[in-house]
Amino acid sequence: MTQNEKGITLLEVLLSMVILSIVLLTIVNFFPQMGRMNTYNGEKMKAVNVARGELAAWKESDSLDTPPSHYIKNEGTDPHHYHYFTSTIDGFKVKVTIDKQSDLDTTGSPSPTKAHQLLIQVLEDQKIVSETYGYIMVHD
16 A cells, blocks of 8 residues: 655645744844834934034134034033033034133143033933034134
8 A cells, every 4th residue: 555645734834834934923023123223323323423513513613601603501510610511403402511621731832722621412312322522722
């Protein structure tokens, strides 16, 4: 007695469908995660560009007390040692902290210059998304 073994059984079909479904569901679950990650990275990139642009705007200024026009001066935690400014740019809150103590003092030279460290923080929902440091050069 020989059996005809051509074709596949119902059990084999069901088992292959279950395995295929598990593989496809695993792959499909990655797409929403990738979308969220792309959105997060896009927001982070916008925040980095805001920080870089504001650093450039502050570097063009040559005074610690006269910020770019869209900033408001605030009282911070240590007003004797730092200047504090805030602004809202492209939906981000921007905080700028400038050290009143100069890291470079060239008094006595033909063009006296002082370099004050500045910290720019870009926040979204009270969380720091990006921050950068730089110097503002003040000519006396």
